[in-house]
Amino acid sequence: MSTKKAALYTLGCKLNFAETSTIGKQFLNHGFEIVDFQTRADIYVINTCTVTENADRECRQIVRRALRNNPEAFIAVTGCYAQLRPDEIAVIDGVDVVLGSAEKFNLFSHISSFEKKELACVFVSDTSTADDFGIASSSDGDNRTRAYLKIQDGCDYQCSYCTIPRARGVSRSLDANEIIRQFEELVLSGYKEIVLTGVNVGDYGKALNTDLYQLLLLLVNIKGDFRIRISSIEPNLLTDDILALTADNEKMCRHFHIPLQNGSPKILRLMQRRYNVEFYKKLIEKTVSRIDNVGIGADVIVGFPGEEENDFMDTYNFLKALPVSYLHVFTYSERPDTKAISMPGSVEHVERKKRNNMLRILSEKKKMAFYNSMLGKDAQVLFERENHNGLMKGFTSNYIRVETQYDEAVINQLENITLTEINGENCKGIIKK
Numbered sequence: 470m471s472t473k474k475a476a477l478y479t480l481g482c483k484l485n486f487a488e489t490s491t492i493g494k495q496f497l498n499h500g501f502e503i504v505d506f507q508t509r510a511d512i513y514v515i516n517t518c519t520v521t522e523n524a525d526r527e528c529r530q531i532v533r534r535a536l537r538n539n540p541e542a543f544i545a546v547t548g549c550y551a552q553l554r555p556d557e558i559a560v561i562d563g564v565d566v567v568l569g570s571a572e573k574f575n576l577f578s579h580i581s582s583f584e585k586k587e588l589a590c591v592f593v594s595d596t597s598t599a600d601d602f603g604i605a606s607s608s609d610g611d612n613r614t615r616a617y618l619k620i621q622d623g624c625d626y627q628c629s630y631c632t633i634p635r636a637r638g639v640s641r642s643l644d645a646n647e648i649i650r651q652f653e654e655l656v657l658s659g660y661k662e663i664v665l666t667g668v669n670v671g672d673y674g675k676a677l678n679t680d681l682y683q684l685l686l687l688l689v690n691i692k693g694d695f696r697i698r699i700s701s702i703e704p705n706l707l708t709d710d711i712l713a714l715t716a717d718n719e720k721m722c723r724h725f726h727i728p729l730q731n732g733s734p735k736i737l738r739l740m741q742r743r744y745n746v747e748f749y750k751k752l753i754e755k756t757v758s759r760i761d762n763v764g765i766g767a768d769v770i771v772g773f774p775g776e777e778e779n780d781f782m783d784t785y786n787f788l789k790a791l792p793v794s795y796l797h798v799f800t801y802s803e804r805p806d807t808k809a810i811s812m813p814g815s816v817e818h819v820e821r822k823k824r825n826n827m828l829r830i831l832s833e834k835k836k837m838a839f840y841n842s843m844l845g846k847d848a849q850v851l852f853e854r855e856n857h858n859g860l861m862k863g864f865t866s867n868y869i870r871v872e873t874q875y876d877e878a879v880i881n882q883l884e885n886i887t888l889t890e891i892n893g894e895n896c897k898g899i900i901k902k
């Protein structure tokens with residue numbers, strides 16, 4: 470009998486990628502072969518996202534793509550969108566099972582045979598009291614360079630535009646001993662960068678009577694050649710202790726991704742974020758003054774209801790003046806069952822697009838200014854395996870993309886380099902011998 474094949478597809482965040490990877494391991498443990506989503510498989514698993522605009526349309530397209538590869542394939546859909554809108558997914562032609570957030574890792578206990586069904590089975594439970602924790606870690610392909618380790622899930626905040634707390638439930642954290650065990654395993658298998666992921670990573674440890682700083686203290690003391698990156702941290706949770714540890718400890722990447730979401734005091738209030746613009750500004754200035762050459766990224770949402778031209782310009786000017794090194798720009802899109810959807814002052818879609826473009830251009834300028842400020846300086850780069858026309862790439866601790874001559878000897882090594890010039894999207898660097 471030939472080995473059954475499974476193919477997996479992920480939409481959304483790094484946490485989803487880490488979780489898809491765990492689902493993949495379950496298939497391997499059950500004797501399946503994992504194949505590319507573009508090829509013929511017996512089972513296709515789609516891990517959805519609710520932040521994705523047009524989640525419904527996108528999900529349909531991916532299901533169709535899978536069925537084009539094999540019309541007889543069994544189709545399972547899971548993830549945040551499956552948790553929130555199981556009925557919308559269940560009626561998509563060809564879907565056989567819909568699994569909610571709590572059921573994500575239990576496909577094999579819910580399904581005994583992967584026979585195609587007339588009607589989709591739906592297994593979705595309420596997440597409001599969820600206390601389970603699906604353990605997950607993943608890597609960027611087979612590079613064994615960077616791994617993503619899930620330390621936290623869920624969120625207790627109530628940002629008015631966000632459906633994630635409803636899809637993923639309350640904030641909960643993985644026990645520190647289990648994190649250390651997984652972390653050591655990743656280091657032993659050769660990973661040199663471990664990215665700590667979660668829905669609200671900075672909230673780590675709340676119910677366990679500990680916090681992210683205490684966890685980081687344990688992790689930096691693990692033996693081995695590696696560095697730690699925090700995928701993203703809410704401004705109100707980035708403490709002085711974490712800044713001090715980052716400034717003093719080489720194992721901590723000198724890089725923070727700190728969501729701002731909006732630079733207008735009015736809009737920030739409507740978003741129900743837990744800080745104001747003055748707090749954010751002081752935090753960024755403090756971070757820059759305490760950590761040499763720190764790289765700072767910020768998320769920002771444009772087109773939130775009630776965002777008038779002058780509010781948007783507040784955001785634009787606020788970010789322009791701040792020493793952040795790049796932006797991730799999102800266009801607001803209406804989500805069912807959020808407070809924001811019933812707020813007045815909907816912004817025209819063309820206007821949303823225009824504002825998004827303006828901030829993307831600003832982001833490019835900021836990135837180039839940051840790269841320029843690093844020229845002539847030394848940095849540590851973790852080079853990846855790929856060879857593009859004789860060149861290889863990697864990231865510095867402060868998140869600059871560096872390109873240099875391909876050299877097999879430096880793959881997956883933390884190398885000291887001098888940054889010499891900017892070449893398009895990357896910096897060029899010379900490895901210090």
Ligand code: SF4
Pocket residue numbers: 624625626627628631632633634668669703
């Ligand atoms: S912090 Fe706000 S935006 Fe982020 S997951 Fe929690 S509720 Fe959503």
